[in-house]
Amino acid sequence: MEPAPQTENYYEAIGVWSKAPFGTARMYAIGFILSLFLTLGSYILVIYHVFSSPVLMGCIIALAVFQLIAQLVFFLHFGGGEKASKLRLLILVISVSYTLIIVGGSMWIMLNLNQRMMPTTRQMESYMRSQSM
């Protein structure tokens, strides 16, 4: 008797489909609901000005990062444990590092330059007015 032919699923065969419970409708639904709450949460925090500005800024950035992770895990099947996903994670971490360096570095440099720059005529006028000269 010949053994039954192995019918592999295409996505599993190329290693992009993590084993259940990852690849089910439930995971996509959880990801969607979670992202929805995180989005609405950020929105409500800002529109109702729940915290002071700096705290608020930190909160919405944290919520955005959580939503990034939620979407990576639930929509993009991250963290399934196959060999391919470890390499994807490495590339992601490298790219995030570059992003932080580019954005953070640019902000640091430009804010520093702004502080060292002479005020423009308009800025000088409004300063003098505020000092009642």
Next chain:
Amino acid sequence: MLTEAERHEDQTTIFGFWVYLMTDALLFASLFAIYAVLHNTSFGSPTGAELFNAPFVLAETIILLASSFTCGLGILSAYKDSKGGVISWFSATWLLGLAFLVMELNEFSSLIRAGHSYASNGFLSSYFTLVGTHGLHITIGLIWIAIMIASVAFRGLTRSTKRRLMLASLFWHFLDIIWIFIFTLVYLMAFK
């Protein structure tokens, strides 16, 4: 079903596309950096807080999120070899994506008509470039998804169409992730 060579080739293609998406993320990183530097250079003209419409942007965000969800369900249908499911869910994705694009174009055109164009000041230049580049990616994504729907309708779910559906869905999910950051760092930051 797949030979070892075919398996390796497709796995490599999908990984390569992921690397491309990371370089695209670096492109957006530069645009974010520019916006970070220029976002308060409106020099007396209306700022983001005055120009942006919060509920409208929230609606856009939810619509794009929903399209990412339907895209996921479309890939699930491809996993289950359901050709009808793929066409239905990817069509839903396409319609939601189109709604997002129409809303965004509406937003841009009303800003420009009111005199706040990308040439008005540094803040608006950087805003239009960042959000506009995302919108351009969305447009390309919509063209790609439309082609995929036609491809699956005429050729069915073959090895090629399944691979390409995966790539298109990776692109679409990536765009939603970038939008999370645009929504947070451009729109919500303006209102804080």
